[in-house]
Amino acid sequence: MDAGFKYSFYTNNREFTFQDSKGTRTDVTSFSDRTEVRDSNYEKIREQVEILYYRYGQQGSADEFAVYLCKYTEPYQVVLARMPRGDTLDATLNEAQKYISDFKRDSDYEVLRKLRPIDSLIAPDILYKLTHHFKDLEWKNLKNPKWQDYFIFEARQMVHFSLSRTGVILKSEVRMGVAAGMPDPRREQPRHFYFDRPFLIYVKKRGPDYSPFFAMWVDNAELLEKF
Secondary structure (H helix, E strand, O other): OEEEOOOOOEEEEEEEEEEOOOOOEEEEEEEEOOOOOOOOOHHHHHHOOEEEEEEOOOOHHHOEEEEEOOOOOOOEEEEEEEOOOOOOHHHHHHHHHHHHHHHOOOOOHHHHOOOOOOOEEEEEOEEEEEEEEOOOOOOEEOOOHHHOOOEEEEEEEEEEEEEEOOEEEEEEEEEEEEEOOOOOHHHHOOOEEEOOOOEEEEEEEOOOOOOOOEEEEEOOHHHEOEO
16 A cells, blocks of 8 residues: 655654654654745645544643645555554544544634644654564465365565555455454634644545554654664
8 A cells, every 4th residue: 555645755864863662762764844944845745634633732842643644646545643542542543533533513613624834744654564473374275175184384474554745555465375274712722633642643535434444653753763
């Protein structure tokens, strides 16, 4: 799956500090909607971002929010949400969906769903590679009577996920070897969509009937690119 953004974001030439759930701070590479020298794509880059919800915290660093980085990606949607983690990933996804639904009922929704001139966005680059061996399946015979003389000698899944200023790439490969044998005054303040704390990222097909087919909680800087 390749979900390229219609307009590539700008590379953030400064270090972006990500703080994980244990308080460890790491400088990582990132991309942004801002640039020191504006070009012809500046407004287009900002216009492609859709705000799914924004909840003010007691301090700016405690604000919670979710965004579509590009509302034009078809047929997939890439969502980033900075929010507290629930007991499970499913619980976190459900909570995000609730906030998104509630946000649409805001009387100022049509204004708040867009990046305003005073708002800004920064997201870290992500490179995630995982290979999982299903050892509990290996070296076991198949149950189908027609294949009972065959056994599984290899069972593994490989997942490659990357997020950068140009878009998202998600690849998954499975290998199996078988052998015989209220109005808030804070709304006048800038909103900073900075994913500098643990956050949720998920990918789904567009439409209300589709559930996310990929979800990941980014808890630390292990999957981020060091600056």
